[in-house]
Amino acid sequence: MSLEDDLRKALRRKAPPEGFAERVVARVVLPPAAGSLARRRQGRSPLVRALAVAAALVITAAAASYYRHQVVQLDGERAARELRIALQIASEKLALVERRVNRDDDTKASTREVPR
Amino acid sequence: MSTWMRGLLCCAVVLWMPALASAQGARLQLDKLARLNAQASEVTDITLDPAMLQLAGNFLSDPNGGPGLKELLSGLKGVYVKTYKFDRADAYTPADVEGVRSQLTGNWVRLVSTQTKKEDGREIVEVYSWREGERMGGLAILVAEPRELTVVNIVGPIDLNRLAGLQGQLGIPNVPIK
Numbered sequence: 374m375s376l377e378d379d380l381r382k383a384l385r386r387k388a389p390p391e392g393f394a395e396r397v398v399a400r401v402v403l404p405p406a407a408g409s410l411a412r413r414r415q416g417r418s419p420l421v422r423a424l425a426v427a428a429a430l431v432i433t434a435a436a437a438s439y440y441r442h443q444v445v446q447l448d449g450e451r452a453a454r455e456l457r458i459a460l461q462i463a464s465e466k467l468a469l470v471e472r473r474v475n476r477d478d479d480t481k482a483s484t485r486e487v488p489r
Numbered sequence: 490m491s492t493w494m495r496g497l498l499c500c501a502v503v504l505w506m507p508a509l510a511s512a513q514g515a516r517l518q519l520d521k522l523a524r525l526n527a528q529a530s531e532v533t534d535i536t537l538d539p540a541m542l543q544l545a546g547n548f549l550s551d552p553n554g555g556p557g558l559k560e561l562l563s564g565l566k567g568v569y570v571k572t573y574k575f576d577r578a579d580a581y582t583p584a585d586v587e588g589v590r591s592q593l594t595g596n597w598v599r600l601v602s603t604q605t606k607k608e609d610g611r612e613i614v615e616v617y618s619w620r621e622g623e624r625m626g627g628l629a630i631l632v633a634e635p636r637e638l639t640v641v642n643i644v645g646p647i648d649l650n651r652l653a654g655l656q657g658q659l660g661i662p663n664v665p666i667k
Contacts, residue, residue, distance in 0.1 A: 452545035
């Protein structure tokens with residue numbers, strides 16, 4: 374068979390299958406199925422979209438603020454804990470100094486300098 | 490820059506030097522003690538600058554329910570504490586102690602100095618006060634025990650009696666001192 378014959382056979386006019394036209398018409402006339410997301414989005418009003426964006430911004434800002442507050446709270450609690458420990462060590466060492474000085478007063482064994 | 494401008498700048502620097510020295514003066518440089526971190530069995534290293542002190546003040550309640558603790562801390566510009574505990578007696582050298590002591594000159598006035606001979610070495614206890622005219626602008630406590638080295642550096646005015654009175658009141662168990 375020649376190429377010409379093949380082409381002729383392939384491009385030969387054919388009748389559509391039975392019921393094809395009815396099916397096409399039915400598809401065009403009927404409303405879209407429960408729906409494509411894109412079509413639904415197109416249907417939303419600008420006000421709804423603006424409100425959605427505003428709500429997202431408010432939620433993001435609130436979350437950021439809460440996170441910042443938590444960080445400050447943790448830092449503050451850690452600093453307060455460290456300060457307590459520092460003051461405790463300082464007061465313990467001062468108590469040690471006091472004991473040594475009092476003992477020295479009794480025994481006169483060590484040196485003690487009077488504030489200038 | 491013209492000559493008189495340079496002269497003016499030099500004068501300003503010279504005039505500001507004492508003020509700058511005073512601001513930094515009560516703060517001890519304790520970085521060299523960091524080498525002891527590897528040798529110590531227990532290290533307490535606390536650095537609270539003015540910003541951290543202010544933050545801590547908001548979260549600190551007075552153990553007696555009054556404003557006493559916050560009053561004691563008001564005006565402080567820094568609290569720095571380093572404590573090293575060792576398993577053996579010769580873990581730190583006299584040079585480590587001298588590195589701190591050598592800074593305690595100038596405006597620093599020694600209030601107390603005691604030396605005690607112990608079984609495994611010598612104990613040195615010293616307290617210094619930073620003087621700004623008539624008022625006290627800082628405190629340094631140096632305690633060198635055979636197995637423990639402690640440096641406390643408080644920058645800013647502090648009431649010694651009230652500080653000593655805090656022992657066992659801050660929610661931390663009172664550890665008896667031998």
